[in-house]
Amino acid sequence: MVSAGRSYSLVEAIATLKTLPAPKFDQTVTLSLRLGVDPRQSDQMVRGTCPLPHGSGKSVRVLVFAEGDSAEAAREAGAEYVGYKDLVEKCVQGFQDFDVAIATPACMAEVRKLGKVLGPRGLMPNPKTGTVTDDTAKAVREVKAGRVEFKLDKNGNISVPVGKFSFSEQFLIDNGSAVLDAVIKSRPASAKGRFVENITLAATMSPGLRVDAAPFLKF
Numbered sequence: 001m002v003s004a005g006r007s008y009s010l011v012e013a014i015a016t017l018k019t020l021p022a023p024k025f026d027q028t029v030t031l032s033l034r035l036g037v038d039p040r041q042s043d044q045m046v047r048g049t050c051p052l053p054h055g056s057g058k059s060v061r062v063l064v065f066a067e068g069d070s071a072e073a074a075r076e077a078g079a080e081y082v083g084y085k086d087l088v089e090k091c092v093q094g095f096q097d098f099d100v101a102i103a104t105p106a107c108m109a110e111v112r113k114l115g116k117v118l119g120p121r122g123l124m125p126n127p128k129t130g131t132v133t134d135d136t137a138k139a140v141r142e143v144k145a146g147r148v149e150f151k152l153d154k155n156g157n158i159s160v161p162v163g164k165f166s167f168s169e170q171f172l173i174d175n176g177s178a179v180l181d182a183v184i185k186s187r188p189a190s191a192k193g194r195f196v197e198n199i200t201l202a203a204t205m206s207p208g209l210r211v212d213a214a215p216f217l218k219f
Helices: 010-019 068-077 085-092 105-121 136-145 169-185
Strands: 028-035 047-051 062-065 081-083 100-103 147-151 157-164 196-203 209-211
Touching: 010 169, 010 196, 010 209, 028 169, 047 169, 062 068, 062 085, 062 105, 062 136, 068 081, 068 136, 081 085, 085 105, 100 105, 100 136, 136 147, 147 157, 147 169, 157 169, 169 196
Parallel strands: 062 081, 062 100
Antiparallel strands: 028 157, 028 196, 047 147, 196 209
16 A cells, blocks of 8 residues: 655565556566756766666667677677677667667777767767776676666656566665665765755556655765
């Protein structure tokens, strides 16, 4: 039973979520934060990555723009698609059957041309999220193990998946705590006043549960 207007601790919110009727599919559990920053100001952008201690429960398809040893390392690490100019051309033609794109710095000269293609879907490789790197094997392994990205949207909100409904309560608590800590640690130096205005936990088909932000404001 969800109490309207009540703030739950993260532990209580997850326990309550688990008591709600669930559909036949395994729902994604998401934490959404409303931040007290101005998304129109470039120096107040909040963006980063967070490794989930227990993974995301999602099968992640990875595309890597690389050549030579970096390409081979990406293949060995499990990337579904590896290449360079051939993949750039394929993406230009509309190919987007992947969840994360990684590129070596040397390949970015061509990959940058895909900004209008990959940018709207949030698939553009970016050094800030660890997806522009020479260590392609490490990046592929981290993404497949459950590293999630977060980025402030134009309304000042961030939404991050923290696992599946089928996860144990403890797994969701651990993943949720890791995400909240990562977002709060990424507070811009220019942000003034209260950084986290509210936090909501929800599964795909559930109502949102308001989470008490106070325990996560120690940074």
